[in-house]
Amino acid sequence: MIARLIPVIILTLLLPNLYLHYEDLRRNDIPRWRKILHWIPELFLLAGAVAISCTETLSPANLIYIGIYIVLYMLVALPKIVYVLMSLLLGIPGLLWHSFRPIVRPVALVARWSMFCAVAYGSLWGPDRLVVREADFDSPDLPVSFDGYRIVQFSDVHLASFLQRPEQIDLLVDTINALSPDIIVFTGDLVNTDADELLPFMKSLSRLKAPDGVYSILGNHDYQNYARYLSPEEQAKHLEQLQERQRQMGWHLLMNGHAVLKRGTDSIAVIGVENDGKPPFPERGNLQQALGMLPGYGCHSQNRKPLFKILLSHDPTHWRRKVLPETDIQLTLSGHTHGMQFMLFGWSPSQYIYPEWRGMYSENGRSLYVSLGVGGALIPFRFGAWPEINIVTLHHE
Numbered sequence: 143m144i145a146r147l148i149p150v151i152i153l154t155l156l157l158p159n160l161y162l163h164y165e166d167l168r169r170n171d172i173p174r175w176r177k178i179l180h181w182i183p184e185l186f187l188l189a190g191a192v193a194i195s196c197t198e199t200l201s202p203a204n205l206i207y208i209g210i211y212i213v214l215y216m217l218v219a220l221p222k223i224v225y226v227l228m229s230l231l232l233g234i235p236g237l238l239w240h241s242f243r244p245i246v247r248p249v250a251l252v253a254r255w256s257m258f259c260a261v262a263y264g265s266l267w268g269p270d271r272l273v274v275r276e277a278d279f280d281s282p283d284l285p286v287s288f289d290g291y292r293i294v295q296f297s298d299v300h301l302a303s304f305l306q307r308p309e310q311i312d313l314l315v316d317t318i319n320a321l322s323p324d325i326i327v328f329t330g331d332l333v334n335t336d337a338d339e340l341l342p343f344m345k346s347l348s349r350l351k352a353p354d355g356v357y358s359i360l361g362n363h364d365y366q367n368y369a370r371y372l373s374p375e376e377q378a379k380h381l382e383q384l385q386e387r388q389r390q391m392g393w394h395l396l397m398n399g400h401a402v403l404k405r406g407t408d409s410i411a412v413i414g415v416e417n418d419g420k421p422p423f424p425e426r427g428n429l430q431q432a433l434g435m436l437p438g439y440g441c442h443s444q445n446r447k448p449l450f451k452i453l454l455s456h457d458p459t460h461w462r463r464k465v466l467p468e469t470d471i472q473l474t475l476s477g478h479t480h481g482m483q484f485m486l487f488g489w490s491p492s493q494y495i496y497p498e499w500r501g502m503y504s505e506n507g508r509s510l511y512v513s514l515g516v517g518g519a520l521i522p523f524r525f526g527a528w529p530e531i532n533i534v535t536l537h538h539e
Contacts, residue, residue, distance in 0.1 A: 264525030297477025298515025330361025481527030
């Protein structure tokens with residue numbers, strides 16, 4: 143992965159530095175040591191990129207070093223890129239109005255150091271800034287006895303990102319249990335690359351409790367296709383181990399299946415599909431198999447309401463591609479996007495990739511709720527798109 147990015151790394155490290163060198167250091171009265179010092183961070187990062195590309199495997203141990211490298215790259219390169227872009231953009235009106243020129247450099251410097259502070263905060267404190275977000279979903283199909291039903295959703299833990307700070311998983315579990323949920327659901331990506339990431343955390347995650355249980359599904363990372371250091375046979379074995387370990391923790395893993403929850407004579411269904419994403423992500427979800435012989439499925443007669451159904455599907459693109467056109471499922475819960483782990487004033491680059499990337503989306507009385515997740519797939523960084531636990535409260539309309 144890093145090998146494929148080396149041309150981008152070279153350009154984004156060298157071009158902004160050349161601009162800054164031309165702007166500040168080309169004068170003859172600047173000491174040579176200062177000019178050399180100016181290039182040292184970029185040279186170290188270029189050497190690091192080459193070293194990682196030569197030895198790279200996405201094992202849990204190597205992910206730590208790759209993550210550290212990416213953070214260092216962001217600290218060095220992004221502030222300089224922002225400075226150069228601001229200088230060039232503000233320089234255009236400066237060509238027309240000379241009085242505008244004096245503010246170009248100060249504004250660009252503020253933008254540069256703001257980016258540095260954001261990256262530093264998002265790396266040092268952002269991954270641990272766990273928040274709880276609440277939402278409501280109203281439906282006439284929800285039985286009255288389930289009015290006020292509290293679903294606690296968490297997603298995208300990526301346990302390798304917690305190997306150096308395992309206390310955060312205990313905090314996650316304690317926070318979820320303190321919310322007094324009726325049911326806990328996990329919407330995929332428990333690990334990054336390897337089922338063994340789960341081993342140090344099984345005892346903690348086994349403490350998750352709710353009256354109607356803990357239900358889970360697989361995300362794209364859980365298939366361990368990114369573990370190129372494993373043979374296909376080993377990947378399949380690790381996938382079986384991941385499934386079995388979830389069951390050992392007392393979780394109900396739904397592999398294109400469903401469960402029926404009851405309150406007296408009333409019932410609702412929890413449905414879980416395997417990951418169903420657009421390429422290159424796995425497309426293994428089977429809605430018809432998951433719905434199976436579900437009581438009341440497809441019943442729309444005037445004498446009987448359709449069964450209220452909650453779908454757990456990791457990839458939010460599944461909602462528009464298949465859930466809306468092929469089923470009558472009222473509420474879908476997803477994760478996957480992470481908000482690209484960066485959000486500022488409600489904006490995230492994630493929105494250019496995923497039409498539905500955060501929070502609640504509704505269409506004709508049916509909704510999708512997307513969690514930003516808890517962990518990080520590769521980069522130990524979050525800013526704005528803080529790690530989150532989600533509460534969705536159901537209401538009879």
